[in-house]
Amino acid sequence: MTAVEIAADVRAGRRSAREVVEAHLARVAESDGEIHAFLHVDVDGALRAAGRVDDCVARGEDPGPLAGVPIALKDNLCTRGLPTTCASRILEGWLPPYTATAVQRVVERGAIPLGKTNLDEFAMGSSTENSAYGPTRNPRDLHRVPGGSSGGSAAAVAAGFAPLALGSDTGGSIRQPAALCGVVGVKPTYGAVSRYGLIAFASSLDQIGPFATTVADAALLLEAIAGPDPLDSTSWPEALPPIDVRADVAGLRVGLVRELSGEGIAPDVAARVAAAADALGAAGAKVDEVSVPGARYALSAYYLIAPAEASSNLARYDGVRYGLRVARDDISETYGATREQGFGAEVKRRIMLGTYALSAGYYDAYYGQAQRARTLLIRDFAAAYEQFDVLLSPTAPTTAFELGAKTADPLAMYLSDVCTIPTNLAGHPAISVPFGVGVDGLPIGVQVLAPALGEAVMFRVAAALEEMAP
Amino acid sequence: MSSDWETVIGLEVHCELRTVTKLFCGCRNAFGDEPNTNICPVCLGLPGSLPVLNRQAVELAMRIGAALHCEVRGSIFHRKNYFYPDMPKDYQISQYDEPLNVNGSLELPDGTRIGIERAHMEEDTGKTTHVGTSGRIHGADFSLVDYNRAGVPLVEIVSRPDIRGAEQARTYVSELRAILVATGASDGKMEEGSLRVDANVSVHHPDEAFGTRCEIKNLNSLRSLGRAIDYEVRRQISVLEDGGRVVQETRHWNEDEGRTSSMRSKEEAYDYRYFPEPDLVPIDPPETWKAAVRESLPVLPAQRRRELAARAGMAPADVALLVELDLDALVTSAVALGADPRIAVNRAANEVAAALGSAPSLDPAAFATVCRMEAEGRLTATQAKAVLGELLVSGGDPVAIADARGFAPVDSGLVEAAVDDAIGADAAAWARYVAGEDKVAGMFVGKVMKATGGKADGGTVTAILQRKRSAAQA
Numbered sequence: 001m002t003a004v005e006i007a008a009d010v011r012a013g014r015r016s017a018r019e020v021v022e023a024h025l026a027r028v029a030e031s032d033g034e035i036h037a038f039l040h041v042d043v044d045g046a047l048r049a050a051g052r053v054d055d056c057v058a059r060g061e062d063p064g065p066l067a068g069v070p071i072a073l074k075d076n077l078c079t080r081g082l083p084t085t086c087a088s089r090i091l092e093g094w095l096p097p098y099t100a101t102a103v104q105r106v107v108e109r110g111a112i113p114l115g116k117t118n119l120d121e122f123a124m125g126s127s128t129e130n131s132a133y134g135p136t137r138n139p140r141d142l143h144r145v146p147g148g149s150s151g152g153s154a155a156a157v158a159a160g161f162a163p164l165a166l167g168s169d170t171g172g173s174i175r176q177p178a179a180l181c182g183v184v185g186v187k188p189t190y191g192a193v194s195r196y197g198l199i200a201f202a203s204s205l206d207q208i209g210p211f212a213t214t215v216a217d218a219a220l221l222l223e224a225i226a227g228p229d230p231l232d233s234t235s236w237p238e239a240l241p242p243i244d245v246r247a248d249v250a251g252l253r254v255g256l257v258r259e260l261s262g263e264g265i266a267p268d269v270a271a272r273v274a275a276a277a278d279a280l281g282a283a284g285a286k287v288d289e290v291s292v293p294g295a296r297y298a299l300s301a302y303y304l305i306a307p308a309e310a311s312s313n314l315a316r317y318d319g320v321r322y323g324l325r326v327a328r329d330d331i332s333e334t335y336g337a338t339r340e341q342g343f344g345a346e347v348k349r350r351i352m353l354g355t356y357a358l359s360a361g362y363y364d365a366y367y368g369q370a371q372r373a374r375t376l377l378i379r380d381f382a383a384a385y386e387q388f389d390v391l392l393s394p395t396a397p398t399t400a401f402e403l404g405a406k407t408a409d410p411l412a413m414y415l416s417d418v419c420t421i422p423t424n425l426a427g428h429p430a431i432s433v434p435f436g437v438g439v440d441g442l443p444i445g446v447q448v449l450a451p452a453l454g455e456a457v458m459f460r461v462a463a464a465l466e467e468m469a470p
Numbered sequence: 471m472s473s474d475w476e477t478v479i480g481l482e483v484h485c486e487l488r489t490v491t492k493l494f495c496g497c498r499n500a501f502g503d504e505p506n507t508n509i510c511p512v513c514l515g516l517p518g519s520l521p522v523l524n525r526q527a528v529e530l531a532m533r534i535g536a537a538l539h540c541e542v543r544g545s546i547f548h549r550k551n552y553f554y555p556d557m558p559k560d561y562q563i564s565q566y567d568e569p570l571n572v573n574g575s576l577e578l579p580d581g582t583r584i585g586i587e588r589a590h591m592e593e594d595t596g597k598t599t600h601v602g603t604s605g606r607i608h609g610a611d612f613s614l615v616d617y618n619r620a621g622v623p624l625v626e627i628v629s630r631p632d633i634r635g636a637e638q639a640r641t642y643v644s645e646l647r648a649i650l651v652a653t654g655a656s657d658g659k660m661e662e663g664s665l666r667v668d669a670n671v672s673v674h675h676p677d678e679a680f681g682t683r684c685e686i687k688n689l690n691s692l693r694s695l696g697r698a699i700d701y702e703v704r705r706q707i708s709v710l711e712d713g714g715r716v717v718q719e720t721r722h723w724n725e726d727e728g729r730t731s732s733m734r735s736k737e738e739a740y741d742y743r744y745f746p747e748p749d750l751v752p753i754d755p756p757e758t759w760k761a762a763v764r765e766s767l768p769v770l771p772a773q774r775r776r777e778l779a780a781r782a783g784m785a786p787a788d789v790a791l792l793v794e795l796d797l798d799a800l801v802t803s804a805v806a807l808g809a810d811p812r813i814a815v816n817r818a819a820n821e822v823a824a825a826l827g828s829a830p831s832l833d834p835a836a837f838a839t840v841c842r843m844e845a846e847g848r849l850t851a852t853q854a855k856a857v858l859g860e861l862l863v864s865g866g867d868p869v870a871i872a873d874a875r876g877f878a879p880v881d882s883g884l885v886e887a888a889v890d891d892a893i894g895a896d897a898a899a900w901a902r903y904v905a906g907e908d909k910v911a912g913m914f915v916g917k918v919m920k921a922t923g924g925k926a927d928g929g930t931v932t933a934i935l936q937r938k939r940s941a942a943q944a
Contacts, residue, residue: 076518077518078516078517078518084517084518086517091517094517096511096516096517096518097511097516098511098516098518098519100518195520196518196519196520197518197519198518199517199518200517200518200749202748203748203749204748230522231520231522232520232522233520233521233522233523233749233750233751234520234748234749234750234751308745309745309748311551311743312549312551312561312743312745315551315553315559315560315561316515316517316558316559316560318553318555318560320555320615321514321515321558322516331555331613332553335553355743358551358743358744358745359741359743360741360743363743363745367745
């Protein structure tokens, strides 16, 4: 059942939130042992929340547009009184004293959080293998990765544990796992959703967004979480324009991004994207190739900017106030020992990379240069959007790869995000929609990109692709 | 110490802003509360929390900028990265190359202008108390951290290296403090850490380039500031005169030992890895806001000194104390009511100033009357002080007080006669006075005062003596 259907049934009293939640928890109990989508399942909390929704309906009140809909939460979203680890040893046992704005909003609209999902430690990775608590497996093929970093949320939706999930996307961490697990994933416009309570990886790139099985469900969840928040200075000060999920693309101009299509993209993925473009053309859209030259430098710029911000954002995990403390005689040694034991290899790699990029004497060559590349990319996107309403590309270069296939080669892993990173650098929205399968029978996602606050037109194209998907 | 060394000082003053709440969250900004009670996820830097800029803090920072004649402009925040237990995020949100206020100046009472390079906003850290023998983080048995201060808004005011000695540095800080209090930005309480000073000190020969500087930290009073600079100047001169060279470093002032000691050298200096704070948006105050801030500023001390000095016919430096004590309004009112400006300034700076804090407020009209009576010779200086003293304690009408005390003007002929009597009674002393021995005058004045029952004015008696001496010499 979709979220739209569940909410309609629960609001109308045709189905209780409790039975919906129990059915989903039963699926989790049955299959999550092998998938490992969740780091923490909050059975009692979910049943209590379901009870509140049912009481609300019994009193004749409306619990809201997400009434009784189970939702899985990436474990980098703060939840008051529930463990929030970022899949890191360094936050083991920490209980946040507050709840993220986006989580607060879904709960206020009747959704039922089932628990916290696995991720690459501090959202750094593309396979969910960088979790300190073990990897998540792809429900479509248990020998394969679900993608990452929001692999647990993508897997939870793909496995039917919850119709909806929240993830975070810094360089593709929602869209890439959505593509690999065959579900819908959205990275909203930077600022559309409050980041308050999202544990920061790279603040200028991080954005919370939805996972769902349908485009309409993703829109429902996005509308619930979007909107200004006085607790986030970078949140957009006005409401997001209403989202449109009519599958109507007649007259829309669709640009196929040349830089994100050729080299490095698996032939079966490229073929699906071409098929999607043809389908849109057949449905009345005007499809053409477009060049976004700056996209070529996006990956390089990203791997300077994101680690630089991360090196600062992750400084606070020092063993002084919360989380892991490995006590030594001296404060400097305590810092060192705590961070040595608390962080995994990829997190350390990025902290070192970012620290170096910001160092005196190197700032201009690395961080400064990356910011200039970012500015040029934004300029190139602006030029493209003068000619096109939306852009089209693969979401990921390949289908889901096997567990362990890229863990020894960070650069190969980084290339998984080559198609998704440019939108994060630009602050634009993008959505991944399943569009058939590859030669291995695994799902392939097509990415629709739009200009800032262009969610409405982006969702129309996504709905059309969903309708025409093989 | 050789006399041809010149001291060059630049000061960095951290001023805690008197806002209701902290810089980036809604916690109370208050001194002296129970430790760790004014805290929240934001000022504790908990994972996932985000800063939101306090508008009142920006306004107070703009007031400081305007009062220091700075250019107030659009600015952004940066992150200053370094590890310390009292800094919850292990970075400080500060302003770096685009500060809110730049290129200002501060005028000292003697008219010297000290350049202000910048006055930027930043957040305060928590307060650490190191328990153990050393009092420093290294060697402490344990440390206590109070995060109530973490996130309190600060403005750091950086002077140009225009200050030329310990005394001028102290004057600069007291003047700055007066301005900060006048603008409402600060309570000026150095003892509570509301103002904290770091001093960059170097010495050189005036015809040569500036010497290598040392930064002295932990200066929590004007006394510490003066002592630390004096010590540091002596230390640097002694190093140089022994053929050594001054090493650029940060030094810690130890109040008890009366000396500075090395904290870290330039080589060990932190690389703060500044980069623009992505969690905040740029500040760009509109012209209307800037204009409103400028127009709402009170008259500042330098202007008040100039106005009073002009009215009293004195130099601004001579009325500095009155402005500092907030007595310039009393003097101005009294002068408007006919008081002699010099007498009013004199009495206010002495008798009134001495009674500040213990006396009820002085009625400007009564004060003006006392000054006028003194100027007109109806009261001697001594009598005027006595009347003023009673006014300050219990108020009342100065004329009635003078009458009650029997302070009637003395007949000038009577005084003249008493002077003649005194001269006649001691011809030998008179001869010595005529010969130029000035101190003998005191003896004659004393005799005349005795003869007139203390009613004669000492100044008048001295004047008569001088006139008679001139006549005798001619």
